[in-house]
Amino acid sequence: MNGKLSEKAEEILEKLWIEVEEEGNFFMDMEKIPLTPDDPVFHELTDWALIEMKDGQVSLRPEGKEEGLKVVRRFRLAERLMMDVFNIRGEAAREKACQLEHLLNEGVDTKVCTLLNHPSTCPHGKPIPPGQCCLEARMSGNLGVVPLTELKANEEGEIAYIQTEDNKKMQKLMAMGVLPGNRIRLTQTFPSYIFIVGFSEFAIDTNMAREIFVRR
Numbered sequence: 001m002n003g004k005l006s007e008k009a010e011e012i013l014e015k016l017w018i019e020v021e022e023e024g025n026f027f028m029d030m031e032k033i034p035l036t037p038d039d040p041v042f043h044e045l046t047d048w049a050l051i052e053m054k055d056g057q058v059s060l061r062p063e064g065k066e067e068g069l070k071v072v073r074r075f076r077l078a079e080r081l082m083m084d085v086f087n088i089r090g091e092a093a094r095e096k097a098c099q100l101e102h103l104l105n106e107g108v109d110t111k112v113c114t115l116l117n118h119p120s121t122c123p124h125g126k127p128i129p130p131g132q133c134c135l136e137a138r139m140s141g142n143l144g145v146v147p148l149t150e151l152k153a154n155e156e157g158e159i160a161y162i163q164t165e166d167n168k169k170m171q172k173l174m175a176m177g178v179l180p181g182n183r184i185r186l187t188q189t190f191p192s193y194i195f196i197v198g199f200s201e202f203a204i205d206t207n208m209a210r211e212i213f214v215r216r
């Protein structure tokens with residue numbers, strides 16, 4: 001579509017997209033969004049043919065799905081930017097990401113995505129819908145930072161960052177020497193992940209392995 005949606009319209013698309021694509025529901029109650037038929041945003045979304053209303057329930061039209069995916073992508077990239085680059089976490093990070101997401105259009109999202117090495121998940125582990133830049137980077141094998149779970153047995157990398165909101169886990173990993181800049185070598189991927197950092201070997205489960213990001 002041509003033209004720019006209002007911030008409120010983008011936020012509604014974001015909510016609807018998550019409801020439809022991730023929660024597996026086809027409709028959402030207007031009250032739950034919340035949205036009313038006399039709201040200018042409602043007209044904005046229906047004029048662009050992004051949403052459809054039936055019996056007080058709203059669904060996404062194919063154009064709305066396409067647009068919603070881009071909004072979700074921008075929001076989750078903004079979340080990553082807050083955490084990975086600015087080291088802002090928690091509620092403050094969410095608020096700032098909510099404001100920033102609206103600025104990441106017209107190719108800015110591609111620049112941010114490239115800067116962050118095409119991350120596949122947000123700080124909460126939700127998938128970031130890949131853009132063209134991610135597909136190209138994946139095809140050329142040019143993916144900089146990946147979760148430890150993407151490494152093969154006996155592959156080695158440098159720890160880029162740890163992504164967890166659980167302080168205990170963070171401390172446990174730090175005590176193992178899992179710190180940015182340290183080398184890590186994966187020795188086994190099943191049934192648990194075994195790796196070597198320094199001169200010590202450790203075993204962790206998949207969930208924890210997903211939270212360690214490594215530069216290949």
Ligand SMILES: [Zn+2]
Pocket residue numbers: 076079122123124125126
């Ligand atoms: Zn998130």
Ligand SMILES: [Zn+2]
Pocket residue numbers: 110113114117118119130131132133134135
């Ligand atoms: Zn990308």
